[in-house]
Amino acid sequence: MAYRCVLLAALWPVMTGAFITKSYGRVSRDSSIRPSTEAQTASSKPKDEPKPGFSLASVRKSLIRQEETIIFALIERAQFSRNLAVYEKGVHRWDSAALDPSFDSDGSFLDFMLYETEKVHAKARRYTSPEEHAFFPVQIARANPVLEKLSYPPILAENSININDEVRRLYINNVIPAMCSEGDDDQHGSTAICDIACLQALSRRIHIGKFVAESKFVVEPEMFTELVKARDVVGINELLTNDVVEERVCQRARIKTVAFGQDAFSDADVGFKVPPNVIVELYRDMIIPLTKQVQVRYLFERVGGVEPPRDDEWPSSLLGYQPRNENDAETETPKRAANWM
Numbered sequence: 538m539a540y541r542c543v544l545l546a547a548l549w550p551v552m553t554g555a556f557i558t559k560s561y562g563r564v565s566r567d568s569s570i571r572p573s574t575e576a577q578t579a580s581s582k583p584k585d586e587p588k589p590g591f592s593l594a595s596v597r598k599s600l601i602r603q604e605e606t607i608i609f610a611l612i613e614r615a616q617f618s619r620n621l622a623v624y625e626k627g628v629h630r631w632d633s634a635a636l637d638p639s640f641d642s643d644g645s646f647l648d649f650m651l652y653e654t655e656k657v658h659a660k661a662r663r664y665t666s667p668e669e670h671a672f673f674p675v676q677i678a679r680a681n682p683v684l685e686k687l688s689y690p691p692i693l694a695e696n697s698i699n700i701n702d703e704v705r706r707l708y709i710n711n712v713i714p715a716m717c718s719e720g721d722d723d724q725h726g727s728t729a730i731c732d733i734a735c736l737q738a739l740s741r742r743i744h745i746g747k748f749v750a751e752s753k754f755v756v757e758p759e760m761f762t763e764l765v766k767a768r769d770v771v772g773i774n775e776l777l778t779n780d781v782v783e784e785r786v787c788q789r790a791r792i793k794t795v796a797f798g799q800d801a802f803s804d805a806d807v808g809f810k811v812p813p814n815v816i817v818e819l820y821r822d823m824i825i826p827l828t829k830q831v832q833v834r835y836l837f838e839r840v841g842g843v844e845p846p847r848d849d850e851w852p853s854s855l856l857g858y859q860p861r862n863e864n865d866a867e868t869e870t871p872k873r874a875a876n877w878m
Contacts, residue, residue, distance in 0.1 A: 596745065596749055596752055600742065603741065603742045603745075604790055604793055607735070607738045607739060607824075608816060610731065610734040610738050611712075611716060611735055611811050611816065612798055612811050614716070614717070614734075615717055615810055616810070617717065617722055617727060617728045617731065618718050618719065618721055618722040619713055619718065619720065620717075620724065620728045622646070623646050623725050623729055624646075626644060626645050626648075627643055628645070629649070637652070637653075637656070646725060646729055647709075647733075650726075650729040650732075654733050655673055659671070661683070661684060662684050662686060662687065665682065666687075668748075669741060670701055670741075671701070672701045672702075674699055674701075692751060693748065693751055693835075694839045695838075696835055696838045698744070698747065698835055700743070700744075700830065700831060700834075703857070704736065704739055704743060704827065705736060707823050707827075708732075708736060708739060708823075710858075712735075712815075712823070716812065716815045739824065744831055745828070746827075746828040746829065746830075746835065747831060749828070749832055750777075750831070750833075750835040750836050750839070751839070753777070753832075754836060754839055757776075760776070761773065761836055761839075770833055770850050770851060770855075771852055773832075774829060777832055778829070783821070783825055787817045790816050791816065794809070794813040794816040795809070798810040798811050822858045822859070826856065827857050830851070830856070833855065
């Protein structure tokens with residue numbers, strides 16, 4: 538079983554740069570051609586105009602393709618128990634002489650595996666792609682790729698957005714308990730490998746919100762600039778939200794989970810490897826809110842001249858996995874329809 542998790546974790550190069558290269562009309566998704574290695578000069582802020590071949594539709598196609606990656610990764614993780622020892626700090630006693638000096642010796646087993654995985658991936662220039670974000674960005678920034686750096690189209694403005702700490706926290710505290718059985722089956726290595734595949738897929742999906750925000754900003758720069766200058770986080774969220782589209786995303790994820798999560802033509806009792814409602818809740822309560830949070834953060838940095846939103850300025854709808862109560866419907870601000878995906 539574990540080898541499938543290893544294979545899934547190793548497949549990231551196939552996905553890296555998928556919609557960037559395709560949307561610019563350079564190569565198809567399956568082509569062996571890669572972006573040019575020639576130096577490319579890009580300003581710190583792209584011009585407020587649409588980029589050739591880059592659009593919300595091209596981003597949307599990438600987001601839909603990533604649904605399968607996320608669902609398959611979660612199905613692989615769900616075969617193991619919750620295995621809390623993988624996430625608890627201090628459970629494993631490390632030989633400090635064998636550890637990278639940059640790694641916290643009190644870190645969890647997942648922290649150790651994720652850190653070592655990112656070090657290897659950084660050598661293969663994974664984190665030079667604007668679509669990829671490390672969970673240990675400070676340490677990984679010191680890694681020198683052994684491959685020549687690629688030149689990516691200058692789509693995004695320079696930004697420092699990375700909410701992987703929040704992605705990891707919600708994944709461990711909310712996603713794992715919802716889809717994994719309680720207990721410990723001692724499969725800690727396989728568990729961590731599957732967790733890494735899940736976390737990397739979720740991180741990539743959520744941080745592509747930057748590209749969504751850029752594609753929307755170049756269409757309505759004045760409106761977004763006005764909202765950012767006014768620090769109107771709620772107003773920006775309304776502009777980014779379309780309940781109909783979000784419901785369609787959740788239902789598509791449900792259908793794919795039903796299709797992928799059953800054993801076809803099995804004589805055994807029909808069941809789901811991951812309950813479809815768990816995947817729906819993942820999209821509704823984590824992926825969609827955090828994607829829009831990334832969009833808001835990016836728009837603040839895109840406009841510039843303002844401090845990022847404070848903790849008390851964030852509406853609960855953008856924080857992920859918030860408790861639901863009967864008063865939510867009464868207090869929620871009406872949303873303006875707009876395509877966020």
